[in-house]
Amino acid sequence: MPEYRRILLDGAVTETVREGDALVAGDGRRVAIDEAAHLPPVAPTKIIAVHLNHRSRVEEFRTRLPDAPTYFHKPTSALNSHRGAVVRPEGCKWLNYEGEIAIVIGRTCRNVAPEDAAEHIAGYTVANDFGLHDFRDTDAGSMLRVKGSDTLCPLGPGLVTDWDFRGKHLRTYVNGEVVQDGNTDEMTWDMHYLVADIARTITLFPGDVLLSGTPAGSRPVRPGDVVEVEAEGLGRLTNHVVTGPVPIRADVGAQPTESEEVRSTALGGDWEFRGIRPPRRS
Structure with missing residues (x-):
């Protein structure tokens, strides 16, 4: 390939x-x-990510999926590369990794059927959809600062074409230890579905990136940690965490928080999805 x-x-x-x-x-x-x-192996005009897709992640949060995927947007200023430093700002502590596979668009795509989406995909790369959960209380569901702060979207190391996404292992390592272990077959919506869904109302241009979701096991990392995401056939994306030298400004905007929601989400709890949790079986 x-x-x-x-x-x-x-x-x-x-x-x-x-x-x-x-x-x-x-x-x-x-x-x-x-x-x-x-x-970064591509220069997208936009980066779009699905919230929940892997069954293990859904089970971890003790929730259920909606009838169709939901998404958020990461600005291109969040892009980072293989071996790049991921910055945890001074004053923040809830920086989580999320190993994922990124879909890269190859041809302008608008209003296509899922069975035709493959013709518009250039290839795939590895992604780490880092989240700065210290801002979860203040983003009002947009995930803008949580997922869109600078350096929080490493991609790489390369763009692989002619890769079949079916049945592929996806693992994340922190300091050499496996912390996420998933497979693309546990995705509820596959790569072609995600492309077709977004392209119904949003034109996708060559180089645009769609992040396809993470398996269970996302947890906080600290400065000094080395985080690697490996996808079968796509290689291993390596990054290290550093502390930002300048604290979050205190004279403007909402400040980092450590509420029950922040802690629960960062540590794999169910706070974020309590409103849609399915009834427990007796």
């Missing part, structure tokens, strides 16, 4: 193709993968 990576080569953004342990530019220049300065 061809794999394409964007790197910074001699000061210029360069598209490369992976050949074994090397990345090869169009002009023939080669750089070892371990020495490359990686960039």
Whole structure:
């Protein structure tokens, strides 16, 4: 399966193709993968993410899925790359990883049927949909700062084409320990469905990214932690967590909080979904 990576080569953004342990530019220049300065593999105009999709995540929150997927938006300023630093701002403590698979659009897409969506997909990459839950109380459901703060959308290491998303393992590691272990077959809505659903009312352009959901096990990480997300056939995305040197400004806007909702969501509880929890069986 061809794999394409964007790197910074001699000061210029360069598209490369992976050949074994090397990345090869169009002009023939080669750089070892371990020495490359990686960039996000695509440059989207928008990043759209589904809330809940993996059955294990739904069960973890003791809730049920709606009849159709719901979404939120991550600004492109949240983009980060393979080996990039994820910043937990000073004064915040509830930064969670969420290992996911990202769908990358290849052709302008609008009003397509699920069975035709594959023709509009360029390929797939690994994603980590980090969430800064300290702002969950103040985002009024938009997830803007929770999921859209700077550095909270690592993608990479490369864009893989001709990849079949069915039956693929998805794992997240923190400091080498497996903390999420899922499979694409537990997704309620597959990649083609998600593309067709969004494209009913939103035009998707080449490079746009859709995040397809995370399995159970999202938990907080701290500065110094190394977080890796591995998807079968797509490679392993590696990032490390650092502390932002400047505290959240206190002279404007809502401040980070540590309510029951914040703690429960960050630690895998059910606060966020209590209103739609199914009745318990006796």
